[in-house]
Structures are given as structure tokens and as C-alpha cells.
Amino acid sequence: DAGVIQSPRHEVTEMGQEVTLRCKPISGHNSLFWYRQTMMRGLELLIYFNNNVPIDDSGMPEDRFSAKMPNASFSTLKIQPSEPRDSAVYFCASSPGRSYEQYFGPGTRLTVT
Amino acid sequence: GEDVEQSLFLSVREGDSSVINCTYTDSSSTYLYWYKQEPGAGLQLLTYIFSNMDMKQDQRLTVLLNKKDKHLSLRIADTQTGDSAIYFCAESRGGGFKTIFGAGTRLFVKA
Numbered sequence: 363d364a365g366v367i368q369s370p371r372h373e374v375t376e377m378g379q380e381v382t383l384r385c386k387p388i389s390g391h392n393s394l395f396w397y398r399q400t401m402m403r404g405l406e407l408l409i410y411f412n413n414n415v416p417i418d419d420s421g422m423p424e425d426r427f428s429a430k431m432p433n434a435s436f437s438t439l440k441i442q443p444s445e446p447r448d449s450a451v452y453f454c455a456s457s458p459g460r461s462y463e464q465y466f467g468p469g470t471r472l473t474v475t
Numbered sequence: 476g477e478d479v480e481q482s483l484f485l486s487v488r489e490g491d492s493s494v495i496n497c498t499y500t501d502s503s504s505t506y507l508y509w510y511k512q513e514p515g516a517g518l519q520l521l522t523y524i525f526s527n528m529d530m531k532q533d534q535r536l537t538v539l540l541n542k543k544d545k546h547l548s549l550r551i552a553d554t555q556t557g558d559s560a561i562y563f564c565a566e567s568r569g570g571g572f573k574t575i576f577g578a579g580t581r582l583f584v585k586a
Contacts, residue, residue: 366517393572404578405518405563418573453517461506461525462567464574466517 364388366467368454374473380442383470386435387456395455395464396429396439405453411437444474479577481564486583493551495580497564500545504566507540509549512561512579521549521562551582559584 367386375381387394395410409419411431419429426445431437441448451471455464481497499507505526510518524531524538524547531538537550551558561579568575 395572405576407573410572412572455517457572459572461523462572462574463506463508463520463523464518465520466510468517 368467372471378443381444383439385437385454391456391458393457394437397453398450400450446474449474479575481577481580484581487554488585493554495549495562497547499566501568506567507547508565510563554584556584
């Protein structure tokens with residue numbers, strides 16, 4: 363099993379640019395989560411999907427952030443326009459649902475200058 | 476409150492036991508978890524315990540759950556330098572997918 367796959371692993375962009383982060387969950391998992399991790403705020407849940415449907419997006423910071431899950435094997439997190447305070451490591455995780463344990467990807471380190 | 480609380484740092488000598496403590500808030504939490512994060516990597520599930528259990532042992536790891544006090548602990552026996560990492564306690568809220576993570580305990584293992 364390849365585990366959760368995220369791309370890109372690193373992204374450096376200028377303020378105002380659009381950023382798209384991608385995630386492929388583990389095959390057969392029916393839930394997908396997007397988190398953001400910073401030193402100041404720790405690990406924050408941004409949004410999660412169950413069976414491709416967004417269930418809770420209360421953690422999405424503002425309208426500049428959007429997430430989609432068009433099918434069971436792919437999800438995107440988009441930031442438009444990006445700002446320096448969006449700099450963080452963004453993790454995607456998936457869960458098979460049995461005991462709600464989550465399997466994390468390696469993360470995307472985003473730097474907005 | 477909303478938070479899962481854990482101490483920020485723990486330092487032990489190689490070969491000693493490490494005990495990482497956590498308090499959670501939701502008495503209806505179904506599952507409680509311990510995750511490990513090494514530098515530059517994502518969180519890795521170490522173990523979890525169902526809320527009707529008191530203890531779970533998995534090789535060098537022992538999880539103790541005190542539901543009355545909402546206290547969870549992770550004991551690592553014979554701690555090795557490779558155990559140096561951040562350990563996150565987490566609870567599943569409302570019996571569902573929403574998992575609340577603590578801030579993480581950074582474990583330093585001295586050779």
C-alpha cells in the first residue's frame with residue numbers, strides 16, 4: 363500500500379498567487395481530512411469529507427480557502443489568493459472509518475513570500 | 476473546555492521508561508489515540524484504545540485510560556534514541572470522525 367500521497371512536497375510562491383495542493387487517499391478509505399500545522403497554532407483541522415461529501419468545513423480560515431473531492435481517490439485544497447500567513451505544512455489524512463483512526467500523508471510545506 | 480491537554484516536553488535517558496500524559500474533555504469520546512511525528516514527516520498512528528478499555532499493550536507501548544478522570548497515558552518501555560519525536564494524544568468526538576488533537580509532547584531521549 364502506497365499510503366496517502368500528497369503533492370507537491372514543497373511549494374514556494376509569491377503573495378497573491380493561487381496555490382493548489384493535491385491528495386490521493388488510501389484506496390478503500392471513505393473519509394479524507396485536510397489539516398494545517400504551524401508552530402504557533404499546532405495542528406488545525408480545516409475540512410473533512412465522508413464519501414466525497416464535505417461534512418465539516420468550519421476550520422477553513424476564510425473564503426480564500428476551498429477544497430474539493432471530485433471522486434474517492436482525489437482531493438484538492440486551493441488557496442486563492444495566497445498570503446504570507448498561509449505559510450505552513452498542510453497534511454492530508456484518510457480513514458477507513460472502523461475506529462476512526464487516520465493515516466497521514468507526508469505533508470506539503472507551503473511558503474508564501 | 477475544548478482542548479486536549481498534554482505537557483510540551485519530556486526528557487528521558489536511553490533505556491528508561493517514558494510516560495506521556497494527556498487529559499481530554501469529551502466523556503462520550505469513543506476512541507482515544509496516540510500518534511507519533513518525526514521531523515519532516517506526517518503523523519503516524521501508534522496505537523488507539525476503545526473507551527471501554529482500561530489498558531492496552533502493544534510490544535513496548537502501554538496505554539492506560541482512566542475514564543473517570545479523563546486521563547490517558549502512553550508508556551514507552553526501554554526508550555531508544557529512535558523514539559525521539561513529538562507524540563500527539565487525540566480523541567474522537569461524539570463517536571465520529573471529528574478527531575481533536577493535543578498540542579503534542581516533544582520527547583527527547585538522551586544517549
